[in-house]
Amino acid sequence: MANPMRWIGLALLAAAPLAGMGNYPLHLLIMTLLWAFVYTGWAIMGRLGLVSLGHGAFLGIGAYVVVMGWNHYGLSPWLGIPLALAVTAVIALLIGYPCFRFKIVGHYFALVTLALSEVARLIIVALRDQTGGSLGVTPVTALADTSGSLVALQFSSKLIWFYIIFAFWLGGLWIWTRVDRSMARLALEAISQEEEAAASVGMNIARLKLGVTLISALMTSLGGVLYAQYQLYVNPETVSGIGISLQMVFGAIAGGMFVRLGPTVGAAFTLLLAEVLRLALGHDIHGLDTTLYGLMLVLFIIFMPKGILGAAQEVWARRRAAPTRAAAPS
Amino acid sequence: MLSLASVSAGYGGFQALFDVSLEVKAGESVAVIGPNGAGKTTLLRVISKLIDARAGEVSMEGRRMNEVPSHEIIGHGIAHVPENRRLFAKLSVEDNLRMGAFMPAARAKYAERLEFVYALFPRMRERRHQVAGTLSGGEQQMCAIGRALMSGPKLLLLDEPSAGLAPVVVQSIFELVRRICREGYTVLIVEQNVRQVLKVVHRAYLLETGRIKLAGSSAQMLESDLIKKAYLGL
Amino acid sequence: MEFFDVFLLEAVINGLLLGGVLALLALGLNLIFGVIDVVWICYAELVMIGMYAVYYFHNVFGWPLWLAMLVAILAVAVLGAALHQFVIRPVLAAEPINQLLVTGGVLFFLQAAATLAFGVEFRNIGVSLPAMQAGGMYLSLARLIAFLVALGGMVGVYLFLTRTFVGTAIRAISQDRAIMPLMGVNANRIFVITSALGGGLAGLAACLLVLQYDIHPAIGLTFGPITFMICVLGGLGNMLGGFIAAFIFAQFISVGGYILHIEWGYVFAFLFFIAMMFWRPQGLLGGK
Numbered sequence: 037m038a039n040p041m042r043w044i045g046l047a048l049l050a051a052a053p054l055a056g057m058g059n060y061p062l063h064l065l066i067m068t069l070l071w072a073f074v075y076t077g078w079a080i081m082g083r084l085g086l087v088s089l090g091h092g093a094f095l096g097i098g099a100y101v102v103v104m105g106w107n108h109y110g111l112s113p114w115l116g117i118p119l120a121l122a123v124t125a126v127i128a129l130l131i132g133y134p135c136f137r138f139k140i141v142g143h144y145f146a147l148v149t150l151a152l153s154e155v156a157r158l159i160i161v162a163l164r165d166q167t168g169g170s171l172g173v174t175p176v177t178a179l180a181d182t183s184g185s186l187v188a189l190q191f192s193s194k195l196i197w198f199y200i201i202f203a204f205w206l207g208g209l210w211i212w213t214r215v216d217r218s219m220a221r222l223a224l225e226a227i228s229q230e231e232e233a234a235a236s237v238g239m240n241i242a243r244l245k246l247g248v249t250l251i252s253a254l255m256t257s258l259g260g261v262l263y264a265q266y267q268l269y270v271n272p273e274t275v276s277g278i279g280i281s282l283q284m285v286f287g288a289i290a291g292g293m294f295v296r297l298g299p300t301v302g303a304a305f306t307l308l309l310a311e312v313l314r315l316a317l318g319h320d321i322h323g324l325d326t327t328l329y330g331l332m333l334v335l336f337i338i339f340m341p342k343g344i345l346g347a348a349q350e351v352w353a354r355r356r357a358a359p360t361r362a363a364a365p366s
Numbered sequence: 367m368l369s370l371a372s373v374s375a376g377y378g379g380f381q382a383l384f385d386v387s388l389e390v391k392a393g394e395s396v397a398v399i400g401p402n403g404a405g406k407t408t409l410l411r412v413i414s415k416l417i418d419a420r421a422g423e424v425s426m427e428g429r430r431m432n433e434v435p436s437h438e439i440i441g442h443g444i445a446h447v448p449e450n451r452r453l454f455a456k457l458s459v460e461d462n463l464r465m466g467a468f469m470p471a472a473r474a475k476y477a478e479r480l481e482f483v484y485a486l487f488p489r490m491r492e493r494r495h496q497v498a499g500t501l502s503g504g505e506q507q508m509c510a511i512g513r514a515l516m517s518g519p520k521l522l523l524l525d526e527p528s529a530g531l532a533p534v535v536v537q538s539i540f541e542l543v544r545r546i547c548r549e550g551y552t553v554l555i556v557e558q559n560v561r562q563v564l565k566v567v568h569r570a571y572l573l574e575t576g577r578i579k580l581a582g583s584s585a586q587m588l589e590s591d592l593i594k595k596a597y598l599g600l
Numbered sequence: 601m602e603f604f605d606v607f608l609l610e611a612v613i614n615g616l617l618l619g620g621v622l623a624l625l626a627l628g629l630n631l632i633f634g635v636i637d638v639v640w641i642c643y644a645e646l647v648m649i650g651m652y653a654v655y656y657f658h659n660v661f662g663w664p665l666w667l668a669m670l671v672a673i674l675a676v677a678v679l680g681a682a683l684h685q686f687v688i689r690p691v692l693a694a695e696p697i698n699q700l701l702v703t704g705g706v707l708f709f710l711q712a713a714a715t716l717a718f719g720v721e722f723r724n725i726g727v728s729l730p731a732m733q734a735g736g737m738y739l740s741l742a743r744l745i746a747f748l749v750a751l752g753g754m755v756g757v758y759l760f761l762t763r764t765f766v767g768t769a770i771r772a773i774s775q776d777r778a779i780m781p782l783m784g785v786n787a788n789r790i791f792v793i794t795s796a797l798g799g800g801l802a803g804l805a806a807c808l809l810v811l812q813y814d815i816h817p818a819i820g821l822t823f824g825p826i827t828f829m830i831c832v833l834g835g836l837g838n839m840l841g842g843f844i845a846a847f848i849f850a851q852f853i854s855v856g857g858y859i860l861h862i863e864w865g866y867v868f869a870f871l872f873f874i875a876m877m878f879w880r881p882q883g884l885l886g887g888k
Binding site: 134142158161282325338 | 690700704705709715824825831836861
Binding site: 414415416435436437438439440441445446448452454455456457461464465466467468469472473513517 | 765768769771772775776778779780781782783784785786787
């Protein structure tokens with residue numbers, strides 16, 4: 037996509053809610069961008085071969101630390117967020133360090149992270165006196181008298197939330213680009229292809245992987261915070277555990293995790309799917325959309341491992357190459 | 367028994383065999399000699415269907431083998447002892463031998479075949495429960511050949527059995543090959559050790575850069591100037 | 601505080617018995633990984649399907665329990681074989697991580713499909729086995745039976761792998777896949793058989809678990825992650841390692857759950873896991 041097109045597209049997107057969308061479509065747009073941000077954070081690691089099945093843990097940490105801080109200690113999210121990020125960083129390093137130092141990747145890494153997400157969920161549930169357990173928790177409202185509280189980071193206007201999340205989404209894409217471009221990426225590409233060959237470079241590789249993991253975890257954690265503050269309700273199922281972790285993976289892969297806008301396409305796709313099902317069946321059959329996710333994840337991995345956008349890019353590339361081939365003399 | 371007619375084969379963009387024709391009659395022992403990279407191993411792999419021939423025909427006892435899937439080749443009586451032995455290193459000697467008899471027709475005769483192999487290689491009987499990876503080079507070769515014999519083959523393909531072995535051991539391996547030939551097995555052996563192998567086989571082919579350059583009885587090959595200069599250092 | 605605490609001993613013994621079933625679960629997972637080099641993330645979900653199968657055959661169709669269990673085991677074995685043939689096989693040549701993700705998709709699918717088909721209510725086959733009393737301790741008979749059957753199952757698998765031709769081929773193929781055709785072995789068939797065996801073990805585990813626990817679509821989440829941690833701890837693919845690790849883990853869960861609330865037992869087990877990852881990341885008996 038040529039550059040001017042990109043800016044026009046962004047401008048249109050930014051202006052869209054001002055054109056008077058209904059509340060519900062705006063909510064869908066917000067959720068799409070929010071999950072796009074989260075999926076992009078996951079893909080930063082995923083595309084380098086560091087497939088984590090446990091990012092639900094970071095989502096949950098972000099959400100719960102901030103909400104718990106506010107509900108139990110009156111801690112403004114402005115302070116809660118750094119706290120959540122600190123906890124996230126510690127956990128990410130705790131898991132990442134032994135894994136990368138000792139070159140635990142691939143299967144092992146995926147399983148360790150999977151266990152992590154489930155334990156996060158278990159802890160949240162086990163601390164039910166503080167967290168409300170499986171029933172979930174709502175941040176104490178600061179919107180009784182006002183339509184927006186900066187201190188509490190709560191706003192009743194969807195428009196404000198749209199721009200907040202739009203900004204984060206753009207920020208996520210920017211981070212994606214930075215990580216992509218940095219020199220480290222070249223080294224990491226080599227690693228993800230040939231683990232043994234790069235073994236000699238040892239320590240530095242581990243540090244780079246740790247860095248990428250940290251960025252990814254922190255982004256996801258922020259996503260959790262945004263989710264909690266926007267939805268004003270969280271429960272362990274929606275922000276931690278295998279379910280949401282796999283959904284992140286699916287979203288990023290379905291859209292195409294090697295492409296910058298891939299996770300965004302994936303987020304749009306999954307949300308669209310849920311909406312279509314809801315409309316077609318008349319009511320919320322929770323379970324049918326996840327059944328289809330599962331089926332589609334399987335089909336995508338088998339037939340379209342580069343995702344929608346990735347596959348589309350390949351088709352475009354092939355079409356661009358074809359005319360020159362046809363023009364060449366035989 | 368075995369006949370290759372104008373066989374070509376290769377890996378990806380690289381062609382290793384060009385228009386190769388040879389034959390092995392029942393009860394014969396035939397060697398394929400030639401330098402490194404000549405395509406000798408490829409030749410055996412085409413016969414045992416580890417890779418497919420791109421052109422030409424491979425037939426065993428008059429039957430065309432080109433369409434036979436690789437895991438059915440052994441059912442036609444062709445047993446391949448691969449390059450570097452390729453034993454199952456973590457399994458015992460006896461388990462390796464058992465794998466040789468996996469084919470249903472061989473399973474029925476497992477007990478008697480096992481006895482036969484142990485009689486041929488008493489050292490294997492001594493070490494029957496030993497983990498194959500801990501055997502010496504010569505013993506591993508014995509085990510690999512024994513494994514191939516467990517299927518009761520008509521044709522035995524040996525890929526450089528003396529490779530990587532100490533000279534003393536090499537002697538015993540060729541003694542072994544001579545015994546197998548005397549037992550009546552039809553053998554096609556690929557070797558770099560020209561002098562030793564020509565003492566053991568009836569006939570030989572010279573394969574250089576994927577083409578048959580020379581063929582004849584062992585005596586003829588030993589007399590040929592080409593062989594003498596290039597391979598016997600005379 | 602008394603040095604010899606009979607309740608602690610009870611927890612230890614119960615942990616031992618729990619370890620039996622966990623070891624069986626780890627065995628199935630390790631078998632698949634050790635032979636085919638694929639991790640079935642959805643392994644616990646296969647067990648879940650097995651549990652529902654027992655319930656439906658016994659409580660809904662009214663079959664005798666032993667028959668329901670036998671058929672359930674066969675059903676999950678077939679499911680395992682189908683999983684390999686239709687889902688794993690197409691991606692065997694692709695990146696290993698794709699194989700893992702594809703089973704992740706199956707996990708999603710099975711859990712959601714079970715929710716759709718069976719609803720979210722907890723079900724129980726209603727077979728209640730008494731608790732036995734021994735020296736002031738209460739030990740669950742169901743758990744004892746599970747332990748013995750699990751042990752029997754593992755012995756059975758061991759004998760199968762070491763004494764039969766197919767079993768030997770399964771062990772061989774994990775060492776050198778390329779030369780298997782030379783011995784007349786159809787690699788895909790061996791993989792399918794191994795997958796059926798892995799499925800069968802999951803079915804067996806289901807039969808044992810269904811005697812002790814309620815069934816619901818997400819039950820796979822309660823022992824799935826634990827099973828993975830056990831396998832990683834024992835060295836992924838290493839059956840003996842998984843066996844040992846299972847009992848160690850079970851002790852952490854049982855004793856930890858005794859000291860604090862049962863949920864914390866799992867947290868302890870996980871903390872132990874993290875500690876082990878720092879000390880010996882390739883697992884107790886693992887090693888690349």
